[in-house]
Amino acid sequence: CEKQERRPSRQRLLVVANRLPVSAIRRGEDSWSLEMSAGGLVTALLGIKEFEARWIGWAGVNVPDEIGQKALTRALAEKRCIPVFLDEEIVHQYYNGYCNNILWPLFHYLALPQEDRLATTRSFQSQFAAYKKANQMFANVVNEYYEEGDVVWVHDYHLMFLPKCLKDYNSKIKVGWFLHTPFPSSEIHRTLPSRSELLRSVLAADLVGFHTYDYARHFVSACTRILGLEGTPEGVEDQGRLTRVAAFPIGIDSDRFIRALDVPQVQEHIKELKERFAGRKVMLGVDRLDMIKGIPQKILAFEKFLEENPTWRDKVVLLQIAVPTRTDVPEYQKLTSQVHEIVGRINGRFGTLTAVPIHHLDRSLDFYALCALYAVTDIALVTSLRDGMNLVSYEFVACQDAKRGVLILSEFAGAAQSLGAGAILVNPWNITEVANSIAQALNMPSEEREKRHKHNFLHVTTHTAQEWAETFVSELNDTVIEAQLRTRQ
Numbered sequence: 318c319e320k321q322e323r324r325p326s327r328q329r330l331l332v333v334a335n336r337l338p339v340s341a342i343r344r345g346e347d348s349w350s351l352e353m354s355a356g357g358l359v360t361a362l363l364g365i366k367e368f369e370a371r372w373i374g375w376a377g378v379n380v381p382d383e384i385g386q387k388a389l390t391r392a393l394a395e396k397r398c399i400p401v402f403l404d405e406e407i408v409h410q411y412y413n414g415y416c417n418n419i420l421w422p423l424f425h426y427l428a429l430p431q432e433d434r435l436a437t438t439r440s441f442q443s444q445f446a447a448y449k450k451a452n453q454m455f456a457n458v459v460n461e462y463y464e465e466g467d468v469v470w471v472h473d474y475h476l477m478f479l480p481k482c483l484k485d486y487n488s489k490i491k492v493g494w495f496l497h498t499p500f501p502s503s504e505i506h507r508t509l510p511s512r513s514e515l516l517r518s519v520l521a522a523d524l525v526g527f528h529t530y531d532y533a534r535h536f537v538s539a540c541t542r543i544l545g546l547e548g549t550p551e552g553v554e555d556q557g558r559l560t561r562v563a564a565f566p567i568g569i570d571s572d573r574f575i576r577a578l579d580v581p582q583v584q585e586h587i588k589e590l591k592e593r594f595a596g597r598k599v600m601l602g603v604d605r606l607d608m609i610k611g612i613p614q615k616i617l618a619f620e621k622f623l624e625e626n627p628t629w630r631d632k633v634v635l636l637q638i639a640v641p642t643r644t645d646v647p648e649y650q651k652l653t654s655q656v657h658e659i660v661g662r663i664n665g666r667f668g669t670l671t672a673v674p675i676h677h678l679d680r681s682l683d684f685y686a687l688c689a690l691y692a693v694t695d696i697a698l699v700t701s702l703r704d705g706m707n708l709v710s711y712e713f714v715a716c717q718d719a720k721r722g723v724l725i726l727s728e729f730a731g732a733a734q735s736l737g738a739g740a741i742l743v744n745p746w747n748i749t750e751v752a753n754s755i756a757q758a759l760n761m762p763s764e765e766r767e768k769r770h771k772h773n774f775l776h777v778t779t780h781t782a783q784e785w786a787e788t789f790v791s792e793l794n795d796t797v798i799e800a801q802l803r804t805r806q
């Protein structure tokens with residue numbers, strides 16, 4: 318109660334993430350249009366409503382000139398967003414290089430091909446220097462906007478150095494850091510040349526959060542094994558200072574999806590899709606075109622299913638919607654051509670003059686089109702090789718209260734821990750197992766579908782993004798107050 322009274326009713330929250338919820342597209346010297354960014358981080362953060370939130374991040378474009386920067390700052394201010402301007406070289410070394418070619422695959426347990434690994438080893442130092450420089454640039458913008466009492470909530474692997482930059486500037490700033498990816502086993506983290514510096518920087522935060530208990534446990538054991546610090550049930554202790562570490566499983570704004578299903582435009586889309594795919598069961602994959610999503614494995618499993626179940630060949634269709642992402646990173650370019658090649662081969666093998674088994678779209682869908690697709694789907698296929706949580710699985714469940722379709726879910730997605738009892742869990746590396754689970758889903762009796770769906774729907778509608786954000790910020794406030802009380806004693 319004492320803790321509650323000290324909090325302002327609507328606390329100012331500075332949300333800092335590499336990616337702003339909107340990305341900018343230049344239309345003229347001083348004119349910009351803004352469109353929604355894709356990705357789980359943005360989806361979850363849009364669900365935060367309780368706070369007076371400001372967003373600080375990169376708008377996804379290079380803006381070298383002052384006129385452009387001023388105009389974009391004005392346009393973003395209307396969305397409560399504050400830009401961090403990063404030049405091309407920094408983006409190349411920090412975002413494409415250190416973040417997405419080193420940390421991202423490492424945190425998802427994916428090895429780089431040998432020649433890329435050698436090239437990465439050579440460029441490591443300059444990329445890490447750019448990473449620190451970029452984090453300092455974010456810190457400068459935060460410092461400019463920070464007011465006493467604000468909570469600063471830093472997100473994801475792009476900004477592991479930021480908690481330290483902020484605390485160096487002002488040790489009183491309340492800093493939380495949340496990771497949206499898995500945190501790997503300490504044996505994996507140990508291979509990173511900058512392993513200790515990154516851990517120490519994160520530990521400068523007051524509260525460190527992960528999607529699952531396992532990720533939190535891996536982080537604590539990396540701190541004990543690599544830094545020799547003490548792990549306690551509350552977190553990590555260093556010379557009497559405690560950094561609280563805990564699991565805060567994320568959710569979605571489920572009401573937004575459920576409400577959308579009643580919008581006439583969505584109803585119209587649903588009608589069109591039902592007519593278009595009449596007589597066929599619809600299977601759906603929605604992913605960023607990323608190697609962690611296991612898209613080639615998913616498509617190969619579907620091929621295996623078609624091979625082994627000839628009677629289903631003209632009765633199912635797989636819609637794979639894959640929005641291109643991080644297109645300047647070579648690994649992502651290779652993935653795009655690999656997926657196209659596999660889809661082309663399978664459609665050639667099983668297609669007819671009037672129908673193909675796989676519809677593959679390399680693009681983003683707008684929110685209403687996405688909701689309609691989720692609603693008409695019979696089976697959703699989420700086959701991530703590793704995934705922090707995976708919100709697509711939550712979105713599918715939220716839109717399925719009428720249909721009660723089946724979710725096939727990778728055991729390597731964080732969501733397996735929350736939706737595992739309602740989904741069919743699979744090892745995405747085992748395409749025979751995934752193919753068999755497709756057959757199981759197609760033949761599942763309606764009572765079983767009903768039971769599984771109810772379990773998942775209850776979870777998705779009670780553990781929302783809003784609840785996640787409130788729990789994290791409240792824990793951060795409490796952690797800081799407790800630390801102050803401890804130092805006074």
Ligand code: ADP
Nearest residue numbers: 356357360604605638640680681682707708709
């Ligand atoms: P990640 O965070 O790795 O991108 P998630 O599954 O947690 O994975 O979140 C992905 C988010 O991006 C979801 O909100 C999903 O709706 C959105 N998304 C993914 N692919 C598309 C697409 N092709 N069109 C529109 N939105 C997409």
Ligand code: G6P
Nearest residue numbers: 336355356357358473497498642
């Ligand atoms: C994941 C990451 C986010 C990132 C998103 C999209 O969800 O955890 O931090 O924003 O992917 O990737 P991008 O590189 O386009 O921001």
